[in-house]
Amino acid sequence: MTEPLSFELSRDGAEPPRLPVAGVQAPGPADVLSKDVLRTRRPDLPRLSEPEIMRHYSRMASLNYSISEQFYPLGSCTMKYNPVANEAAASLPGFAGLHPYQDEETAQGALELMWQLERALCQVVGVDRVTLQPAAGAHGEWTALRMIQAYHRSRGDKRTQVLVPDSAHGTNPASAALSGFQVVEVKSGPDGRISLADLESKLSGSVAALMLTNPNTLGLFEREILDVAEMVHATGAMLYYDGANLNAFMGVCRPGDMGFDAVHMNLHKTFTTPHGGGGPGAGPVGVKAELVPFLPHPTVEKSDGHFTLDFKRPKSIGRVRSFYGNFGMLVRAYTYILAMGGDGLTQASLDAVLSANYLMKQVEGVLEIPHGGPCMHEFVASAHNLAADGIKALDVAKGLLERDFYAPTIYFPLVVPEAIMVEPTETESKATLDSFAAALKDIVSQARTDPAALHSEPRSLPVGRLDEVGTARQITAYLTGQSEDPILRWKRPAK
Amino acid sequence: MPYLVHSPQEREEMLAAIGVESMDALLADIPASLRIHDLKLPRGLSEFETMTAVRDLAAANRVFADRLTFRGGGVYKRFIPTAVAAVTGKPEFYTAYTPYQPEASQGTLQAIFEFQTLIAELTGMDVANASLYDGATAVAEAAMMARVQTGRDEILVAGYVHPEYVEVLLTFSEGRGLRVKRGDQPSAKTAAVIFQQPDFLGLLVDARALTERAHSVGALSIACVDPISLAIIAPPGEYGADIAVGEGQQLGLAASYGGPHVGFIACTKDLVRRLPGRLIGKSHDAQGRRGFVLTLTAREQHIRREKATSNICTNHSLCALAASVYLTYMGEAGLRQVADVGFQRAHYLAERLAALPGWEMAFPERQFLNEFPIIAPKSKPLLRKLAKKGILGGLDVSRWFRELKGVLTFTCTEVNDPAAIDELIQAVSA
Numbered sequence: 001m002t003e004p005l006s007f008e009l010s011r012d013g014a015e016p017p018r019l020p021v022a023g024v025q026a027p028g029p030a031d032v033l034s035k036d037v038l039r040t041r042r043p044d045l046p047r048l049s050e051p052e053i054m055r056h057y058s059r060m061a062s063l064n065y066s067i068s069e070q071f072y073p074l075g076s077c078t079m080k081y082n083p084v085a086n087e088a089a090a091s092l093p094g095f096a097g098l099h100p101y102q103d104e105e106t107a108q109g110a111l112e113l114m115w116q117l118e119r120a121l122c123q124v125v126g127v128d129r130v131t132l133q134p135a136a137g138a139h140g141e142w143t144a145l146r147m148i149q150a151y152h153r154s155r156g157d158k159r160t161q162v163l164v165p166d167s168a169h170g171t172n173p174a175s176a177a178l179s180g181f182q183v184v185e186v187k188s189g190p191d192g193r194i195s196l197a198d199l200e201s202k203l204s205g206s207v208a209a210l211m212l213t214n215p216n217t218l219g220l221f222e223r224e225i226l227d228v229a230e231m232v233h234a235t236g237a238m239l240y241y242d243g244a245n246l247n248a249f250m251g252v253c254r255p256g257d258m259g260f261d262a263v264h265m266n267l268h269k270t271f272t273t274p275h276g277g278g279g280p281g282a283g284p285v286g287v288k289a290e291l292v293p294f295l296p297h298p299t300v301e302k303s304d305g306h307f308t309l310d311f312k313r314p315k316s317i318g319r320v321r322s323f324y325g326n327f328g329m330l331v332r333a334y335t336y337i338l339a340m341g342g343d344g345l346t347q348a349s350l351d352a353v354l355s356a357n358y359l360m361k362q363v364e365g366v367l368e369i370p371h372g373g374p375c376m377h378e379f380v381a382s383a384h385n386l387a388a389d390g391i392k393a394l395d396v397a398k399g400l401l402e403r404d405f406y407a408p409t410i411y412f413p414l415v416v417p418e419a420i421m422v423e424p425t426e427t428e429s430k431a432t433l434d435s436f437a438a439a440l441k442d443i444v445s446q447a448r449t450d451p452a453a454l455h456s457e458p459r460s461l462p463v464g465r466l467d468e469v470g471t472a473r474q475i476t477a478y479l480t481g482q483s484e485d486p487i488l489r490w491k492r493p494a495k
Numbered sequence: 496m497p498y499l500v501h502s503p504q505e506r507e508e509m510l511a512a513i514g515v516e517s518m519d520a521l522l523a524d525i526p527a528s529l530r531i532h533d534l535k536l537p538r539g540l541s542e543f544e545t546m547t548a549v550r551d552l553a554a555a556n557r558v559f560a561d562r563l564t565f566r567g568g569g570v571y572k573r574f575i576p577t578a579v580a581a582v583t584g585k586p587e588f589y590t591a592y593t594p595y596q597p598e599a600s601q602g603t604l605q606a607i608f609e610f611q612t613l614i615a616e617l618t619g620m621d622v623a624n625a626s627l628y629d630g631a632t633a634v635a636e637a638a639m640m641a642r643v644q645t646g647r648d649e650i651l652v653a654g655y656v657h658p659e660y661v662e663v664l665l666t667f668s669e670g671r672g673l674r675v676k677r678g679d680q681p682s683a684k685t686a687a688v689i690f691q692q693p694d695f696l697g698l699l700v701d702a703r704a705l706t707e708r709a710h711s712v713g714a715l716s717i718a719c720v721d722p723i724s725l726a727i728i729a730p731p732g733e734y735g736a737d738i739a740v741g742e743g744q745q746l747g748l749a750a751s752y753g754g755p756h757v758g759f760i761a762c763t764k765d766l767v768r769r770l771p772g773r774l775i776g777k778s779h780d781a782q783g784r785r786g787f788v789l790t791l792t793a794r795e796q797h798i799r800r801e802k803a804t805s806n807i808c809t810n811h812s813l814c815a816l817a818a819s820v821y822l823t824y825m826g827e828a829g830l831r832q833v834a835d836v837g838f839q840r841a842h843y844l845a846e847r848l849a850a851l852p853g854w855e856m857a858f859p860e861r862q863f864l865n866e867f868p869i870i871a872p873k874s875k876p877l878l879r880k881l882a883k884k885g886i887l888g889g890l891d892v893s894r895w896f897r898e899l900k901g902v903l904t905f906t907c908t909e910v911n912d913p914a915a916i917d918e919l920i921q922a923v924s925a
Binding site for chain 2: 023028038041054064066077096113135252280319327361454
């Protein structure tokens with residue numbers, strides 16, 4: 001089943017919606033503006049009635065898998081249940097109706113919420129201050145690196161390199177490069193953890209920071225983290241924490257205590273604000289005292305029970321986003337933290353680790369687990385053992401879709417061949433984990449008996465596997481003038 | 496505990512299945528010196544108590560009635576059709592992830608494809624991306640595209656571009672090798688001229704002349720536009736701009752103290768491979784059924800890593816969905832209607848305010864749409880007086896621009912009914 005585009009459903013005769021009229025005696029645009037300012041060609045927008053619009057989008061919604069209906073074991077993405085209370089909180093008129101340029105006196109509740117959220121996040125990750133401004137994880141990474149850069153520069157220290165493990169997410173090296181750093185890769189050892197010997201050889205007075213996530217992208221805790229921190233700090237460099245995997249240890253340990261100087265968090269992962277099909281999220285960054293002067297402005301301050309925005313921060317790296325960040329997401333995260341409390345957040349992480357280990361145990365012997373031993377909140381399996389049957393990680397992923405599960409993260413981390421990265425989270429029941437393991441077993445047995453059938457999955461979804469290569473080729477044809485169809489948008493067919 | 500599913504008994508069963516005695520065995524890799532056993536945070540609350548606490552914070556804000564809000568400056572109160580929240584509130588949309596598995600994500604993918612088409616139509620450009628964080632980061636990403644395309648590093652900011660957008664551009668430029676300067680006279684060193692139409696004060700700029708001047712020295716023209724205004728005035732595509740960017744908050748999103756909103760970016764054919772962020776393309780399966788996929792991913796950070804020219808990983812999908820529902824609901828005629836109503840009411844308000852003693856238009860020779868700058872006597876006490884009467888008066892722009900002392904910008908949309916305008920005039924005159 002597929003749904004036509006709104007443009008294809010459009011009917012020329014459909015009436016426009018009933019809207020307010022001006023109701024005042026005043027000239028219109030055509031009376032005042034000169035002709036060359038006015039638009040000549042009308043935009044070709046769809047014309048549909050409200051009933052048609054609602055049905056169109058409802059049908060489209062039904063084409064999606066989502067956390068509300070399916071298990072979404074996407075490694076590193078922390079797809080946990082999104083509490084409905086969060087949504088109710090963010091849509092309260094006292095928040096949703098607030099204009100960002102109101103006087104601070106009239107926005108005390110919003111400022112207090114931001115202040116309280118900052119305090120709570122400081123507690124969870126063990127830092128001194130947090131900026132809530134970054135709109136997403138990658139945005140937070142880059143914000144942190146800019147602060148680290150400003151810190152070094154303020155000391156007259158021109159450091160040009162950032163170290164990034166080979167297993168890191170692609171945004172890490174991209175964020176470092178876009179801060180003007182040269183990216184130097186640090187290798188993983190045979191057990192999947194960072195190689196101290198390789199780190200030692202790459203550290204020097206030119207290194208501004210090491211970017212690390214812990215547990216690492218293989219779901220393994222970096223046991224030697226305290227040694228890593230000491231080595232990094234001894235050279236005057238800073239340690240940056242990528243918070244993608246924070247869900248592993250809230251209330252169990254804290255990045256700040258491990259020696260991390262800057263810590264980014266994803267509120268849309270750990271703190272249950274929804275992913276929205278790709279955003280909006282929020283990527284706050286926590287810092288230790290020495291980085292506080294460099295925080296983006298404005299910060300939220302409290303004195304005598306009164307909350308203010310502080311724009312006068314001479315060493316600040318500046319603004320990274322307009323206004324005060326994705327405020328609506330901050331409301332959701334704060335609501336979640338209030339409901340969970342310190343005890344609930346701790347239990348959430350313990351359950352996340354328990355679920356991952358339990359599921360890994362069920363999957364052992366079905367798929368390869370290249371780096372065994374207890375995992376934290378996620379584990380990486382490999383479909384390498386199915387290679388002889390011509391089955392790849394991609395086929396396993398598509399087979400899971402056919403069996404009503406969303407697919408794990410595949411082909412990441414890059415250091416594991418045919419990687420299948422599974423993160424079950426604390427909000428999936430034992431019964432769900434069991435049925436997921438059963439589905440994987442079914443796929444593997446099918447790989448052995450009838451691999452061709454697996455190659456043609458999914459069969460019962462709205463569409464089967466799509467010709468992605470063909471799409472890219474057709475776009476090239478458009479861009480080079482060989483085709484009129486842009487592929488990246490609908491275009492009215494020529495009459 | 497809220498939102499957790501395992502019962503104590505199930506936890507025991509799972510530990511037994513793993514073959515360990517306790518959770519500590521699973522956490523053995525964590526050095527003892529790092530191990531904590533709780534967080535210094537209050538214990539969790541019931542939903543009732545949670546919502547009471549959150550409602551109290553919401554109630555500590557003073558929200559002005561939409562009809563009595565005459566303040567804009569980049570965020571505007573507008574009529575939002577109920578259909579918008581009814582669609583974005585569907586859990587199939589808001590609890591889905593980035594559509595990595597296209598077979599199971601056609602709803603999100605098609606919605607973004609429609610968004611890309613709607614933005615391309617509205618701006619008159621060839622192609623739009625799946626959205627960005629906000630208007631400010633859209634401007635900054637566009638500047639980076641120009642740098643990569645032209646190999647030049649100077650970015651000229653012409654006229655009154657939103658001051659926060661310029662601040663974000665400055666923060667972005669550090670490390671990306673951009674030199675941001677103010678001015679409207681590009682040279683052979685200029686990568687792009689950035690202007691806002693209408694500008695931060697609400698005034699129309701000569702977008703055509705700025706674009707021609709940029710092109711005459713081989714620089715790009717980047718137009719930061721108000722999407723509703725494009726129902727009336729020439730879109731960037733009609734005057735030959737290379738990149739169109741802007742803030743989409745007005746397309747069905749609440750003010751929400753400044754976010755989340757949605758940035759958009761659209762460009763000419765020549766620049767498509769320089770676009771940051773996600774792009775959705777049309778495809779088909781083996782049976783010939785049409786479907787949509789993430790495409791041209793070779794531009795992105797997960798492939799290019801440190802060679803990527805943007806680190807953006809996601810978009811603001813759900814906000815883009817809101818914008819799509821809004822634009823589909825309005826259609827071309829509806830969009831023109833709200834743009835016209837705002838235009839007429841703002842001109843009516845400007846005329847009445849300018850007739851008051853001591854008031855005068857700040858730039859009487861310049862044209863505007865639905866937001867305008869006016870010199871108000873005793874502007875700061877005036878705003879306080881209006882607030883007492885429940886009116887959110889104009890925006891004091893001297894906060895950013897010293898030369899605009901005493902200047903307030905007022906905005907009108909379809910929510911500011913004629914009676915509200917009368918109330919404002921009375922309150923000002925009292």
